[in-house]
Amino acid sequence: MDTTFKLTPIQNQAAQLFLGHAREFLLVGGSRSGKSFVIVHQQLRMAQQYPGSRHIIARYRFSHAKNSIWLDTLKKVTRVCFPDEKFTWRNTDFYLQLENGSQLWIAGLDDKDRTEKILGMEFLTVFLNEASQISYEAYTTIKTRLAQKVDGAQPLLFVDANPPSKKHWMYRVFVEHTDPESNTNLLPTRYAMLKMNPDQNLENISTEYLDTLNSLPLRKRKRFRDGEFADDSEGALWTDDLLNGTRICRNPDGTLPVALKRIVIAIDPAVSSKDTSDETGIIVAGIGFDNHLYVIDDATGQYSPTEWARKAVALYNHYRADRIIGEVNNGGDLIEAVLRNVDAKISYRSVHATRDKLTRAEPIAAIYEQGKAHHINELLELELEMTTWEAQKGKRSPNRIDALVWAATDLCLRLGAISGQAKFHFRQKPNLKQSRLLQTGQKRLPTQNG
Structure with a gap:
């Protein structure tokens, strides 16, 4: 890893959170706040640390995972944070392989055949990217693949999102510690959450982008700039x-x-x-x-x-x-x-x-x-x-x-x-x-x- 690279203070806070006792982590907040970057960074650190380990980044649509993660975030993290690591990019099956045999896979949950293939494997870490688009059923299903046994390592699940409604399973699980289906209590110590907003990532985003976020309508501004979970809209026809x-x-x-x-x-x-x-x-x-x-x-x-x-x-x-x-x-x-x-x-x-x-x-x-x-x-x-x-x-x-x-x-x-x-x-x-x-x-x- 490049020792000259430094995480932002809020990203460093997230990295420290990952070292704690929790096993599932939610990074929630505004757009372009560095959430995905620090999670991918953590997955690749663990891939280096534990030879032969497998890791996966899943998004609702594969096309979005390909464009935003495979062609963008993953390229940036490997180039900036791991310049000395020799990665092999498997562009047909969409996974990255390290010299020590560890792999990081990309998946879209809308591709049935590909999802079934990937769910046949076990992983040390799972990252659900933009999880506001992912159902609770998909979340619980892919958790079953968090089962790779690696000496000295604990399987971890990462989730990030621009926060949707408080009725979403992310709020129920990570804030209320309640199972959305059974309404039973969950073990709070298993879950950890951190809010990350774009004003904490100023060195990596433009002032023009911040101006765009500040000009959004109130409800969208609360979600994409302030990173706040929303109640049902007062003007909505449906709840x-x-x-x-x-x-x-x-x-x-x-x-x-x-x-x-x-x-x-x-x-x-x-x-x-x-x-x-x-x-x-x-x-x-x-x-x-x-x-x-x-x-x-x-x-x-x-x-x-x-x-x-x-x-x-x-x-x-x-x-x-x-x-x-x-x-x-x-x-x-x-x-x-x-x-x-x-x-x-x-x-x-x-x-x-x-x-x-x-x-x-x-x-x-x-x-x-x-x-x-x-x-x-x-x-x-x-x-x-x-x-x-x-x-x-x-x-x-x-x-x-x-x-x-x-x-x-x-x-x-x-x-x-x-x-x-x-x-x-x-x-x-x-x-x-x-x-x-x-x-x-x-x-x-x-x-x-x-």
Whole structure:
């Protein structure tokens, strides 16, 4: 290790915390505060100290882990802190190997095949990066891989995040020391937490970036600059209690727990596909024979037009959906053209908003309040947007919420579950064959999880 390199005072405080008696550590705070850097630094120190040890950095989406960790943070830490170490970069399997045989792996929890491969190994340390996007189920599952036995070493788990709602499992576990599922008490000495904010990392960030953080709306400023966990937004249409109260889980084999008579894929496309672009909202939802709304999947992400079209068509085929719905305020006929270039046989309908976002969202929120809307398993990123979007007329809503509202409106308007106040117009006639199938009450069998 380069003896000339110095951690910032707050990073040094984190490094000292890692040497204590706790076994799970949460570094929470504002953006660009050096959280990920000091955790990766600690993992590589342990990799050097314990030959043949294995370590892993996991994020919800592999593409984000690759771009932010593999191509950025990991490069910086190895170059600045370990200039004399000879690393071998395995760019096919995405792991870093040291001369002593230790390895540091990169994983995305959205890649089923890769996740299963990695979960077949045991690790000395696990780092859950940007854990606000990671479900409690994923957290508890990957903890089971913290099982590599190395003489003289204790397995450690690291978590970092810009803090979300106080209802998130991170707050429940690391602050309240309570199991989110059973509400039983956890052993406090196992957990340690440290807040790190950007004003404690001034030597590594620009004043322009701080100015950007200071100019954010209050709620975002508290999260991304001040590193504070948030209560449910006072202006939000949804709360955590509302979503958790009607949640249902998939069957143990991954199939859906209800039979659905109609399924749609809703797309709210981003205007562009640059790294700084908005995400394209992609939501899968269905209507049950009880006329309840079931939100099945959230495949939102940063995609090129071809990528989101392929993702939507893959979900359409996987769930045997009745239709893909595309919001065309920005994309016009391009959306249908891109989708049909992937699969010309899909059933597609374009929709165009005639009311503001709040007016369209309110009747959908009312269905949740009536207990007639259910999320299947945790849809963490979608739910975070739903409980933090401060709904106001004319105010922009996140892409996940927009896609959810389009899917729910199509399903519920069709069955009379909501009134016509959430107006939009269709540019195609309904598929009569599918409409007749609905009238006959033909059941759709539960499908496998993708």
